[in-house]
Amino acid sequence: MDSRMTTLITGATGFVGSAVARVLARRGHALRLLARPSSDRRNLEGLDAEIVTGDLTDPASLARAAAGCRYVVHVAADYRIWVPDPAEMMRANVDGAVAMIRAAADAGAERIVHCSSVAALGQIGDGTLADEATPTNEADFVGIYKRSKYRAERAVLELAAREALPVVVVNPAAPIGPRDIKPTPTGKMVLDTAAGRVPAYIDTGLNIVHVDDVAEGHALALERGRIGERYVLGGENLLLKDILALISDVAGRHPPRIRLPEAVIWPVAWAMEKTAGITGITPLMTRDHLKMARKKMFYSSAKAEAELGYKTRPVREAVKDALAWFRAAGMLRS
Numbered sequence: 001m002d003s004r005m006t007t008l009i010t011g012a013t014g015f016v017g018s019a020v021a022r023v024l025a026r027r028g029h030a031l032r033l034l035a036r037p038s039s040d041r042r043n044l045e046g047l048d049a050e051i052v053t054g055d056l057t058d059p060a061s062l063a064r065a066a067a068g069c070r071y072v073v074h075v076a077a078d079y080r081i082w083v084p085d086p087a088e089m090m091r092a093n094v095d096g097a098v099a100m101i102r103a104a105a106d107a108g109a110e111r112i113v114h115c116s117s118v119a120a121l122g123q124i125g126d127g128t129l130a131d132e133a134t135p136t137n138e139a140d141f142v143g144i145y146k147r148s149k150y151r152a153e154r155a156v157l158e159l160a161a162r163e164a165l166p167v168v169v170v171n172p173a174a175p176i177g178p179r180d181i182k183p184t185p186t187g188k189m190v191l192d193t194a195a196g197r198v199p200a201y202i203d204t205g206l207n208i209v210h211v212d213d214v215a216e217g218h219a220l221a222l223e224r225g226r227i228g229e230r231y232v233l234g235g236e237n238l239l240l241k242d243i244l245a246l247i248s249d250v251a252g253r254h255p256p257r258i259r260l261p262e263a264v265i266w267p268v269a270w271a272m273e274k275t276a277g278i279t280g281i282t283p284l285m286t287r288d289h290l291k292m293a294r295k296k297m298f299y300s301s302a303k304a305e306a307e308l309g310y311k312t313r314p315v316r317e318a319v320k321d322a323l324a325w326f327r328a329a330g331m332l333r334s
Contacts, residue, residue: 008069008109010034010056010100011076015180015187016115016172018043019215020075025049027219034065034076043179056096062103072104073218075115077152079145081185082276082286086144093148098155105165112160112167113222116153118207118232118299119146121171125295127205129237132171132230132303143288153230160228168225170218173234173299176318177211178325190322193244194251194332200258201240202265205296208243209235210318213311220308231308236315237298243315250319262294 007024011017012033021031021044031049035041044051054061056076066072078092097114104112119141122134141147153169160167180187186208192198217233225231238246241259248255265285272283304310326332 005071006030006032006069007071007073008032008034008066008104009073009075010065011074011115012047012049013039013041013043014076015043015182015184016175016211016214017075018047018179019177019211020073020115020218021047021049023212023215023219024073024222029071032065032069034062040181042181056092056100059099059103062100063106066100066103066107066109069104069107070110071112071222072100072107072109073113073115073222074100074104075218076100077115077117077149079184080282081143081145081288082273082282083144084277084280089144089148090151093145094152094155097152098159101156101159101165101167105163110166111222112165113218113225114153114156114167114169115218116156116169116171116230117149118171118173118234118297120149120153121232121299123295123297125297127296127298129298129300131232131300143286157228157230166227168221168227169230170214170221170225170304171230171232171299172214172217173207173209173232174297175209175211175214176315176322178321180211180322180325181329183326183331187322189243190247190319191326191332193247193256194253194323194326196253198244198256200256200260201244202260202262203240204294205237205239205298206243207234207237207297207299208315208318209233210313210315210321212321213313213318217304217308217310220304220310224308226307229307231304231310232299232301233304233310234299234301235312235318237296238315239296246316247319247323250316250323
């Protein structure tokens with residue numbers, strides 16, 4: 001493997017990471033991919049890459065993985081809205097991110113890209129677009145996932161500033177598209193809607209983006225991003241009602257037409273959480289879901305567009321590609 005262009009990618013067995021790996025492979029990078037021993041490796045099929053075994057909770061394995069790499073792109077993260085053990089997510093997302101950046105720096109990486117999330121950004125919530133400069137307050141972050149991504153981003157940027165490390169941060173919005181094998185919470189929304197399992201909606205909004213556009217944004221950040229800066233990688237800002245209608249239209253179904261007020265769903269979410277605490281099975285709805293839905297999660301990608309040349313395709317294409325992949329994978333009936 002050519003060490004002059006060897007690039008370590010964490011999280012390549014997952015949804016966003018596998019897309020990033022494919023984009024960088026097309027750009028001529030020699031790929032080294034970090035994978036846990038227990039990871040589902042279907043997303044690595046067709047990739048010409050060196051696969052090394054390691055874990056974000058094992059710093060020694062990260063040091064071995066980063067050795068000799070010119071670039072490091074840290075994508076791996078635990079992306080769940082509800083977890084039975086919040087401390088486990090904090091270890092993976094916060095401690096793991098810091099350990100990976102440290103290992104990359106110790107290995108002499110020329111450029112490091114840390115994949116954060118719009119979940120780590122401040123929110124306005126009334127439909128006004130938030131961006132990299134929107135003020136943040138940790139007390140405003142709802143749910144363990146958002147807190148973990150906020151703390152991870154802050155810790156990475158503080159480490160980078162303190163030690164003058166070549167770190168660039170990207171903040172993807174809610175991606176959809178092919179190879180969402182788990183699926184992610186956003187992918188599950190697409191899958192459930194297409195399968196007719198979403199009879200109603202709540203009044204909120206999301207920024208939806210094709211996963212391949214997010215992957216392209218990672219590559220652009222690696223090539224053109226300014227050290228120490230953050231870049232939102234978003235797509236279209238849409239009300240949840242309109243997102244579900246679009247998915248339904250592409251899937252050939254009638255869209256959900258019932259809007260449910262929060263007061264009606266709150267006791268249901270509470271009951272689902274209590275049941276999940278006993279069974280360990282992820283609840284379909286939680287109180288954190290409802291708290292997050294109070295603010296429309298709308299963002300601007302203007303900075304990435306201006307500085308990186310970042311571009312996106314229509315969300316309808318992302319939906320089509322996601323549903324085609326879910327069908328091919330046997331996760332959705334034709």
